[in-house]
Amino acid sequence: xxxxxxxxxxxxxxxxxxxxxxxxxxxxxxxxxxxxxxxxxxxxxxxxxxxxxxxxxxxxxxxxxxxxxxxxxxxxxxxxxxxxxxxxxxxxxxxxxxxxxxxxxxxxxxxxxxxxxxxxxxxxxxxxxxxxxxxxxxxxxxxxxxxxxxxxxxxxxxxxx
Numbered sequence: 001x002x003x004x005x006x007x008x009x010x011x012x013x014x015x016x017x018x019x020x021x022x023x024x025x026x027x028x029x030x031x032x033x034x035x036x037x038x039x040x041x042x043x044x045x046x047x048x049x050x051x052x053x054x055x056x057x058x059x060x061x062x063x064x065x066x067x068x069x070x071x072x073x074x075x076x077x078x079x080x081x082x083x084x085x086x087x088x089x090x091x092x093x094x095x096x097x098x099x100x101x102x103x104x105x106x107x108x109x110x111x112x113x114x115x116x117x118x119x120x121x122x123x124x125x126x127x128x129x130x131x132x133x134x135x136x137x138x139x140x141x142x143x144x145x146x147x148x149x150x151x152x153x154x155x156x157x158x159x160x161x
Contacts, residue, residue, distance in 0.1 A: 045074025105140030
């Protein structure tokens, strides 16, 4: 429970598992574990009530780059909730491998990496650079599900216990 204690120390709380559109027979599901790799579907920020959190819309016309950066950090919290739900303990994460960030962007917005750094910097601070550093993509999209300004998918390695 070291990671959750550090989260609290940093002043953050995991949102509860939110509504996720999944089916009993196939995708989308929030998390798939195969061997020692956890594959996490795209998630946006959720509030402490488990519902989708603002801000909504395209960056920068509806959402400032700084607010979108905070939303990327919120997506990290949502992803941590889903991983915990699946594997039971966030301390089992041995390495963040890959993060795919999608940013709702106005035409010409070229600061998607800046927005996604909100996610990356948060994960690196929480887990430390040895575990938290990861490969990353940060792509702009004309729209995202639920009018979210940021959606993030991830792959992490776990200890296998």
